Amino acid sequence: MNRRHLIALLIGGSAAGGAIGLARAAAPGEIQIMASKFEFTPDTVKVKRGEPVTLVLTSIDRIHGFKMPDFGIRIDVMPDEERRVTLTPDKAGSFVFFCDVFCGDGHEEMSGTLVVEG
Amino acid sequence: MQNTDRRDFLKLAGLAGVTFTAGLFPGLEVSAQMAPDFHFVQISDTHWGYKGPANPDAEHTLEKAIVTVNGLAKKPDFIVFTGDLTHTTEDGAERRARMKRFKEIVSALNVKDVRFMPGEHDASLDKGAAFKEFFGATHYTFDHKGVHFIALDNVSDPGARLGDEQLAWLAADLKQRRPDDRIVVLTHRPLFDLVPSWDWTTADGAKAIDLLMPYRNVVVFYGHIHQEHHHMTGHIAHHAAKSLIFPQATPGTQPRRPPPPPFDASLAPLGTRDVSVSSTVTMTELPVTRT
Structure with missing residues (x-):
């Protein structure tokens, strides 16, 4: 299956510097995931099928990776920097x-689960 | 050497394991001028320094395996360690202490032509710095009796990439080969996508396979997954070896890679491998200790 045709994927990054948005509430459609040795918080993320969602990833200690092969997603997760991945789960x-x-x-x-409901 | 001869001398040595013969060099035209057969031993994933329930005998497994290899009736031409010589530690001094002790232990091998390769436990936290101090280059080539060996490093980059520089080096080396040359690739992680959701892959391994594909007689030996496994990408065979520390789950049997299963000696989960090379390859899995 060619997921490029099914998933709108946007990967972006923004240097947050200083007080990054770990404590602030996620914007609508955003889910914040924090990486640290050796876990993701949260490690279970629930989303709805067909609804766009943006994962906002950052690390509190060192560089980590975030890879989700079923959706063709992989990015580096950097300390003090937010990286965004937007996808629309199709199943x-x-x-x-x-x-x-x-x-x-x-x-x-160090792993987690994306649960797509519906 | 014929396969039956190999089995005979292994039986005489009391070391007979499971023998697997593969059409290693499918494009090879056997000629009378072909260099004589030889065999080598692959040892993988010794994880020296590991302590835990997955191997209650971890402090002695490597030494026992060395006794087994030294007991082969016909001494191998050389021995190759395909990575994860040591178990990872974030303490650089401890990492070097483990490599030093590992090197002392394997000096008991009665074969002095020993080749070392890194695994991610050895090299990913310092980009191979400590490994190079103790064992030299992390990727290299050598030739033995008409077979070209290529050791690839897919672990010094913590993202499990060979990288463009190494891929260019590989391409330049392969340009010197003829299409029917016998080529053996040694590496730690699978070059192909064995189980992407378990991270059992090499990020840019497909590029290496593409470079190798024009050559008709290529085989890959690797480690990392702690179990015997055989896979074909086109005409290229990939053979994973058992470890000397603990087994891993069967590829892809669960969504997430589970922790190592409880140690069960009756399953003979650990071992080394004897590889006999001629117009074909014969792999004989060797248990850790004499039976």
């Missing part, structure tokens, strides 16, 4: 995401 189910930048002894357990 329901549970889809794994994980860190793909080796980050230490717990790296192999």
